[in-house]
Each structure stands twice: as C-alpha cells, then as structure tokens.
Amino acid sequence: MTRRLIVEADGGSRGNPGPAGYGALVTDADTGEVLAELAEALGTATNNVAEYSGLLAGLRAAARLAPGADVEVRMDSRLVVEQMSGRWQIKDARLRSLAEEARQATSQLGDMAYTWVPRARNAQADRLANQAMDSAAAAQAEAPAGKVRPSAREPVRGEAGAQASAWGPPQGKATTTLLLRHGQTALSVERRFAGRGDVPLTDVGLQQAAAAAARLAARGGIELVVSSPLARAFRTAEIVAESTGAALIVDDDLAETDFGEWEGLTFAEVMARWPAEMAAWTASVDAAPPGGESLAGAARRALTALDRLLAEHGRKTIIVVSHVTPIKTIVCRALLAPPAALFRIHLDVASLSEVDWYADGPALLRSLNDTAHVHAGGSRHERRGRQRRR
Numbered sequence: 001m002t003r004r005l006i007v008e009a010d011g012g013s014r015g016n017p018g019p020a021g022y023g024a025l026v027t028d029a030d031t032g033e034v035l036a037e038l039a040e041a042l043g044t045a046t047n048n049v050a051e052y053s054g055l056l057a058g059l060r061a062a063a064r065l066a067p068g069a070d071v072e073v074r075m076d077s078r079l080v081v082e083q084m085s086g087r088w089q090i091k092d093a094r095l096r097s098l099a100e101e102a103r104q105a106t107s108q109l110g111d112m113a114y115t116w117v118p119r120a121r122n123a124q125a126d127r128l129a130n131q132a133m134d135s136a137a138a139a140q141a142e143a144p145a146g147k148v149r150p151s152a153r154e155p156v157r158g159e160a161g162a163q164a165s166a167w168g169p170p171q172g173k174a175t176t177t178l179l180l181r182h183g184q185t186a187l188s189v190e191r192r193f194a195g196r197g198d199v200p201l202t203d204v205g206l207q208q209a210a211a212a213a214a215r216l217a218a219r220g221g222i223e224l225v226v227s228s229p230l231a232r233a234f235r236t237a238e239i240v241a242e243s244t245g246a247a248l249i250v251d252d253d254l255a256e257t258d259f260g261e262w263e264g265l266t267f268a269e270v271m272a273r274w275p276a277e278m279a280a281w282t283a284s285v286d287a288a289p290p291g292g293e294s295l296a297g298a299a300r301r302a303l304t305a306l307d308r309l310l311a312e313h314g315r316k317t318i319i320v321v322s323h324v325t326p327i328k329t330i331v332c333r334a335l336l337a338p339p340a341a342l343f344r345i346h347l348d349v350a351s352l353s354e355v356d357w358y359a360d361g362p363a364l365l366r367s368l369n370d371t372a373h374v375h376a377g378g379s380r381h382e383r384r385g386r387q388r389r390r
Contacts, residue, residue: 002110003069004029007058010076010125011042011050012133019139020045021132022054023125026061029072036061039128041136051077052098054129055084056105060307063108070110076122081114097338107300174356174364175310176317178216179327180240182233183208184349192266194323195259195292198231208350208374209236213243215352215373216319222246223316226309228254228323236350237321246319253305256323260292285339295325295342302326303333310357327353334363350374 006029011022020043026036038057042050055073062071075081082088083099090096106112119126183205187194201209216222222244227237229250241248262270270289271278280287288294302325309318320330328345334355335341347353347369354366 003066005035005062005066005069005071007055007062007071007073008075008122008125009051009054009058009073010122010129011047011052011054012126012129013045013047013050014133014137015044017044017046019043019133019136020047020050021129021134021136022050022057023128023130023132024054024058024061025124025128026058026065035065037128039132041132041139043136043139048077048079048092048095049098050129051075051080052095052102054125055080056098056102059102059105059109063105063304064307064311067108068110070112071106072113072115074115074117074122076117076119076126078116081116085114093338094336097336100339101303101333104296104300104303107297108304173315174358175314177306177309177330177355177357178222178317178319179330179353179355180212180216180236180319180321181323181327181347181349181351182228182230182236182321183212185232187264188349190266192264193259193262193270193289194232195256195263196230197263201232201235205232205349206235206239209239210243211373212236212350212352213240216240217243217245221317222319224249224313225319225321226251226254226305227321228252228256228326230255230323233321233323237319240319240321244319251305251308253301253308254320254322254326255301257295257298257325258293260289262289262292282343285342296339298325299329299332299339299342302329306330306333314359330355331365331368334365345369348374 006027007024009022009024011020013020021039021041024038025034027034038061040057042053055075058073062069073084079088083090084102090099183201185194185199185201185205187199189202223246225237225241225244225246225248227234227248227250229252234250237248274290277290281289285295285299288297305326324347325342327347328342331345331353332339332341348371350371352370353368356364356366
C-alpha cells in the first residue's frame with residue numbers, strides 16, 4: 001500500500017516585505033504521527049515568497065522521509081494552492097522560480113493534491129511560521145542600521161530600487177560544494193552529445209583530472225568526494241579522492257542527461273535528422289530527445305542529490321564530480337535562476353565551480369567555470385601545491 005502523507009505549510013512577513021519566515025509539518029495521514037517540523041527565518045521577504053518557501057521545505061522533507069508517497073498539501077494561502085493546482089497563472093518571476101522548485105520536489109513523490117484550509121485549521125504551521133518571523137525580526141533589530149541581512153530569496157532594495165550594497169554576515173558554517181566537471185573525453189573533443197554512454201577519459205582528460213586533484217589537495221579541508229556513476233566522472237573522482245585523501249561515494253542522481261537517440265551525435269547531425277525535435281529541445285527544458293530525458297527531468301535528479309548531500313553532510317567541504325546538466329542545475333539553484341538559465345551557462349571540461357550553502361537559507365556562488373588548473377603553469381598557489389606533492 002502506498003504511504004500517504006500530509007504537508008501543512010504557512011509563511012508570512014511583517015511588513016510585506018519585512019521580517020519573514022515559514023513553518024511546515026509533515027504527518028502520516030493514517031496514524032497522525034508528526035514526522036517532521038520545519039521553521040526558518042528568511043530575513044526580508046514578502047508574504048508570498050514566505051508561503052512558497054514553506055511549501056517547498058515541506059515537500060522536500062516529505063520526499064526525504066518517504067519517496068513515492070502520495071501527498072496532500074494543506075495551506076491557508078489561496079494563491080499558492082490555486083497556482084500549484086494549475087488553475088491560476090503565476091505572473092511574478094520570483095514566485096514562478098519557487099513554484100518550479102516545488103514541482104521539482106514532487107518528482108520524488110506519488111499523487112499530489114493541494115487543499116485550501118482556513119487559517120484555524122492550519123494552526124500548527126502558522127505557529128511555526130510566527131516563530132520564524134520572530135527570529136527574523138530579532139535578527140534585524142540586532143543588526144546595525146543599514147546592515148539588515150537580506151533573505152536569499154528576496155533582495156533588500158533601497159528607496160530608488162537599487163539593490164542595497166550592505167549585506168550582513170552569514171549565520172554559521174557553510175556547506176561548501178566544489179563542483180568539478182569530469183576531464184576530456186573523445187566525445188567532448190568533437191562536441192558530441194555525451195549522456196549515459198560510458199566513454200572513458202582521454203590521456204588529456206586524465207591529465208586534467210590530475211591537475212584538478214593537485215589544486216584541490218593544495219586547497220585542503222576536503223572531507224568527501226561524491227561522484228556520478230558514469231566512468232568519465234568516476235575516474236576523475238578516483239584521482240581526486242586519492243590526491244585529497246577524502247572518502248569517495250557514488251550518487252546515481254548525479255549522472256548526465258540521457259540523450260537517447262542523440263547520444264554520440266553532433267549538434268549539426270541532430271539538426272539534420274530531427275530539426276523539429278531539436279528546435280523544441282533548445283526552446284524548453286521540458287522537451288526530451290527521442291528515447292531520452294528532458295533537461296528538467298535531469299535537473300530534478302540533480303537537486304534531489306543536492307538536497308540529500310546538504311541533509312546528510314552539512315557543514316562539510318564536498319567535491320561533487322559530475323557533468324554539465326547537474327552542475328548547471330546546482331548553480332541555478334544557488335542563484336535562484338529559472339530553468340531556462342541552463343541554456344546560458346557554459347562549463348568547460350575539468351572546470352571547477354564553488355557554492356557555499358548556509359543552513360539559515362542563503363547560498364553564495366563563489367566561482368564558476370574556473371579552469372586555471374588545466375592551463376600550463378597555473379597560479380602560484382597551484383604550483384606550490386604541486387611542489388608539495390613531489
């Protein structure tokens with residue numbers, strides 16, 4: 001029998017925008033047992049952003065607790081319920097982004113239902129949301145004038161509409177993800193679609209992996225290496241793990257998109273044989289190659305892997321060895337960028353990108369597509385790292 005869960009969620013803002021927070025509960029529909037309670041201060045945000053944030057937190061918790069479970073979401077926000085049910089349009093770009101993240105979270109769940117309830121029947125989630133708002137208000141009251149820490153989802157803006165330049169310090173130690181694309185393969189040299197095909201690294205790719213490993217070893221503090229199961233990524237990860245001394249694990253959800261019948265072909269070859277399908281694919285992340293997987297589907301997998309890492313290995317420094325789509329997806333999550341942004345990011349083979357994730361909400365992209373280690377000579381920092389390893 002399929003397990004049934006209830007997600008109750010709420011959020012609010014004192015000022016709209018103002019000190020904001022959300023609350024969410026996950027309960028077993030059959031026994032009434034409370035499986036999870038969640039509350040988080042968001043800094044400065046709007047009511048709607050806080051409500052969607054509560055929904056997102058509840059859905060992710062449900063997916064972690066019971067993958068495949070049928071879920072009924074109960075909220076006193078008519079807006080969120082109607083929009084997530086598909087009956088109302090989502091005009092605000094920020095809410096569209098949060099709604100898409102919520103839909104991605106449901107990919108790990110079974111049947112979904114959204115039910116509006118009066119506030120009196122959403123009292124537990126309302127209580128948690130108010131606790132979170134209290135925390136947000138207290139944090140802002142303690143901050144120096146002009147130094148109020150903004151929400152990761154709702155930037156503080158000045159009177160003229162420009163983004164405020166003063167940002168408060170993050171709360172607590174971050175979880176750092178160092179996102180490493182695998183080294184060169186024969187398909188990447190010829191710019192061919194490389195998805196689930198298990199192509200090996202070239203000799204150059206092995207050298208690139210070694211260069212990345214030396215740089216990461218010189219950096220130090222690496223506590224875990226997590227790899228895609230595909231050979232080109234796993235071999236890169238093995239070299240990095242050996243160099244850094246960190247444990248190596250595999251997460252199947254970090255595999256590249258399945259390109260189906262396009263595997264091994266060039267863009268021009270695909271255009272010649274499937275012009276309509278290629279046009280659809282380049283226009284929408286929801287379109288899939290014949291016999292393959294959409295970018296949106298691959299992104300949902302990657303975000304599931306990310307959520308699992310943040311939940312199980314919080315406050316660690318982790319190397320994630322993967323592919324173009326999963327790494328771009330994680331970067332988009334950090335920037336709160338819409339799915340279409342996948343088409344506007346370039347990642348070289350053996351490139352590094354770095355993201356810090358804070359337990360109180362924000363994420364910070366520190367670097368993107370850094371390839372200094374694969375160029376001859378590298379930086380003085382990297383040369384010192386190589387010298388220490390000789």
